[in-house]
Amino acid sequence: MADTTRIHPSLLDRLPVGRDPAAVRRRIEAMEHLLEGLFTIPGINRRVGLDVILDLLPVAGDTVAAALGAWMAWEARNLGMSKVQVARMFGNVGIDWLLGLIPFVGAIPDFFFRSNTRNLKMIKRHLDKHHPATALVDQR
Numbered sequence: 001m002a003d004t005t006r007i008h009p010s011l012l013d014r015l016p017v018g019r020d021p022a023a024v025r026r027r028i029e030a031m032e033h034l035l036e037g038l039f040t041i042p043g044i045n046r047r048v049g050l051d052v053i054l055d056l057l058p059v060a061g062d063t064v065a066a067a068l069g070a071w072m073a074w075e076a077r078n079l080g081m082s083k084v085q086v087a088r089m090f091g092n093v094g095i096d097w098l099l100g101l102i103p104f105v106g107a108i109p110d111f112f113f114r115s116n117t118r119n120l121k122m123i124k125r126h127l128d129k130h131h132p133a134t135a136l137v138d139q140r
Contacts, residue, residue: 021131024079025124028072032120035068051116055100055107062100069093069116076123085126089119 016026037047050068054061073089096115100106127134 019078021079021127022134024075025127025134028075028120028123031068031072032116035065035116036114046111048111051096051114052107052110055110058103059101062097062106065100066093066097069096069119072116072119072123076119076126079123079126080130081123081126085122089122092118 016023016030018024034049035051036049038049038053040047051065054065057064070090070093073086073093076089077086092115096110096113099109099113102109
């Protein structure tokens with residue numbers, strides 16, 4: 001009888017668990033990729049993620065996406081970023097949430113205003129300055 005409630009040990013090795021800056025960086029990058037870059041739209045070569053897809057659900061989708069974006073700002077707060085930076089990140093998430101609430105066209109502004117990508121850039125700048133050992137060479 002298989003035990004389906006347990007997580008496979010090799011999966012736990014790949015999950016970035018921990019409070020150290022390197023693990024937080026990998027978790028935040030993974031969340032940004034989930035929200036902003038799951039797949040590329042052919043023809044226009046534009047990345048789209050769960051953030052735009054959730055806009056199809058009128059209010060609940062935008063709220064879920066905002067909660068996931070707020071989690072990124074919370075992680076930034078735990079890294080020791082300044083209150084001004086964290087407030088700016090929550091402001092980005094709030095603007096994204098408000099734009100997404102516009103009926104029928106909420107996905108269009110969300111397609112162009114990428115709050116999670118903006119917030120990831122702010123977090124990366126902070127980590128590169130205060131925790132340079134977490135910096136990775138971007139191979140794109």
